[in-house]
Amino acid sequence: MTTMTDSSVREFKMPDVGEGLTEAEILKWYVQPGDTVTDGQVVCEVETAKAAVELPIPYDGVVRELHFPEGTTVDVGTSIIAVAVGDGAAAVAEPVQEAVAETVAEEPKPEGRQPVLVGYGVSTSATRRRPRKGAEAPAAAQTPSAAIQAELNGHGPAAPAPAAPAAPVTGDRPLAKPPVRKLAKDLGVDLATVVPSGPDGIITREDVHAAVSATTPAAEPEAAPAAVAPAPSPTAAPTSYDGTRETRVPVKGVRKATAAAMVGSAFTAPHVTEFVTVDVTRTMKLVEELKQDKEYAGLRVNPLLLIAKALLVAIRRNPDINASWDEAAQEIVVKHYVNLGIAAATPRGLIVPNIKDAHAQTLPQLAGSLGELVSTAREGKTSPAAMQGGTVTITNVGVFGVDTGTPILNPGESAILAVGAIKLQPWVHKGKVKPRQVTTLALSFDHRLVDGELGSKVLADVAAVLEQPKRLISWA
Numbered sequence: 001m002t003t004m005t006d007s008s009v010r011e012f013k014m015p016d017v018g019e020g021l022t023e024a025e026i027l028k029w030y031v032q033p034g035d036t037v038t039d040g041q042v043v044c045e046v047e048t049a050k051a052a053v054e055l056p057i058p059y060d061g062v063v064r065e066l067h068f069p070e071g072t073t074v075d076v077g078t079s080i081i082a083v084a085v086g087d088g089a090a091a092v093a094e095p096v097q098e099a100v101a102e103t104v105a106e107e108p109k110p111e112g113r114q115p116v117l118v119g120y121g122v123s124t125s126a127t128r129r130r131p132r133k134g135a136e137a138p139a140a141a142q143t144p145s146a147a148i149q150a151e152l153n154g155h156g157p158a159a160p161a162p163a164a165p166a167a168p169v170t171g172d173r174p175l176a177k178p179p180v181r182k183l184a185k186d187l188g189v190d191l192a193t194v195v196p197s198g199p200d201g202i203i204t205r206e207d208v209h210a211a212v213s214a215t216t217p218a219a220e221p222e223a224a225p226a227a228v229a230p231a232p233s234p235t236a237a238p239t240s241y242d243g244t245r246e247t248r249v250p251v252k253g254v255r256k257a258t259a260a261a262m263v264g265s266a267f268t269a270p271h272v273t274e275f276v277t278v279d280v281t282r283t284m285k286l287v288e289e290l291k292q293d294k295e296y297a298g299l300r301v302n303p304l305l306l307i308a309k310a311l312l313v314a315i316r317r318n319p320d321i322n323a324s325w326d327e328a329a330q331e332i333v334v335k336h337y338v339n340l341g342i343a344a345a346t347p348r349g350l351i352v353p354n355i356k357d358a359h360a361q362t363l364p365q366l367a368g369s370l371g372e373l374v375s376t377a378r379e380g381k382t383s384p385a386a387m388q389g390g391t392v393t394i395t396n397v398g399v400f401g402v403d404t405g406t407p408i409l410n411p412g413e414s415a416i417l418a419v420g421a422i423k424l425q426p427w428v429h430k431g432k433v434k435p436r437q438v439t440t441l442a443l444s445f446d447h448r449l450v451d452g453e454l455g456s457k458v459l460a461d462v463a464a465v466l467e468q469p470k471r472l473i474s475w476a
Contacts, residue, residue: 008086009064011079017046017053017384024048025073025253026080035063043081047253047348051382061085069177073252176203184208186248258350265409269325269446273406274455278463279427281437286469295364300371304342304396306469307419307462309366311394312338312359313475314461321458322391323414325448332449341393341410342370344377352410353382354390363472398422404440414450417462418442439466 014024024046031043042054043063061083068074174191176184180203184191187208194211196203251259283306290301315322315338323334340358344351353376355361355369376382393410398421407418420440427436443459465471 008084010059010061010083010085012043012057012081012083013079014046014074014076015055016076017048017055021048021076021384023073023075024053026068026070027052028070029066031063031066031081033063033065037061037063037083048384051351051384051387052348052380053384057081057083059083059085174203175201180205180208187212253348261411262408265411268411269409269414270448271406271409271444272447272450272452272455273442273444274452274459275404275440275442276459276463277438277440278467279429279436280422280439280466283466283469284422284437296367299364299367300374301367303422304394304419305363305367305370306472307396307417307466308340308342308358308370308394309363309472310462310465311392311417312340313465313472314458315392316359317461317475318454318458320454321415321445321450323449324391324412325414325446335391337391339389339391341390341413342373343393343395343407343410344374344382346377346380346382348380351377351382351387352390352393353377353386354393356389392416394419398439404442406442407444409444409446414446415455415458416444417459418444441466 017024025048027045027047029044031037031041037043037057038060039058040056043057045052045054047053064082064084067078067080067082074080174194175196176191181191183205184194184203189208189211191203191208194203194207197207198204280303283303287301287303287306290296290305319336320334322338323332326333337357338359339354339356341352341354344353353373355366355373358366358369361369373382373386376386390410390413392413393407393416395405395407395416396419397405397407398419401421404420405418407416409416418441420442422437422439424435425438426433427438428434429436441459441463443455443462445455445458461475465475
């Protein structure tokens, strides 16, 4: 068996796929130890605070080890995969092939142990997990390694319990998958005191629940309740968690970033929100006319297109709204360009990609940009760059049937426009009450740099354009 040297192994580190991102979650591995990889091949998909991104490997070789399982959040700059290159690739290939034919009973003791990967189980590689001290091998000693992997992935039959329970090991770190460790933490169970029943001495969820059941009667005193009863009370609370009635969702990725951004914005910028209800019947008629126009064939034409154009017109008439507050320099930064953000709800959470230089686009160009932005967001392919540098945002809560809201500013911006549902309502038109298409607009702005007068003018201009779309021409 060829020995690999450190010089033949290259460590691929988690890159900063955005500007200033500090961590990313590994969503999926596309390779396993022993796989051959080539320069530029995608090896995994990660989710940052802004988007899901596929990571290519920058060199040829053979995968030696995956350092983290799927679902793990890793700091930028941390090595996530080891690849044997050059002579080292040949060195790692032979042990991997040999490992496929090995059984649990025939498995030699390795020098180190490999992390169990969520979704893969123990991969067939030269480095195998060391059996836990005191734990017996599974009863099916001649089961092929493929069956072991299916077992760890949760698709095979449960491993039979050892003939005699093994005593808890205190010298080594207990072996358990990340979800099992989290369960033990939630239930207040010390894994070092749990007897493992899984293969190779791995602690399972059932082992943790069994440990909880075993400690419950122990908490009841036999003789002197005054001295013993208070002791278990701090650890008794976590055991009341009922997984069948509650679900705990880890806060990470887009949700974590959104929460931090909203808290930071809400408690940094003094928000003011103003509302206006407007008759948009003429705008809705224009939308239908544009859908029949050959110039808009194949483009996404909807009310949001004209609302976005109305906001761009209002910003051109009131440019000071398009600014940001620089706390460090104690300056107001007025932007002479508009990167128009569109809040989008995706399966991974709320994101706000923006259309670069939207102020310079014609109406057909803006329609194309909006269509591309929405489709990319729905597919989960929005890049981090597309969500950076926004100057003002639109959030369309009307698609959910909501009349209006008080939107929170996107960090670094001074205004956000919320659009409510467009409904047929009684409205006084030309002196008579008639059914008209009506909606409510809400504009939130940063009161540090936007006074009430400026905010009111912007909102009034948006409403005026939507009420009389011909102002898109007269105010251009």
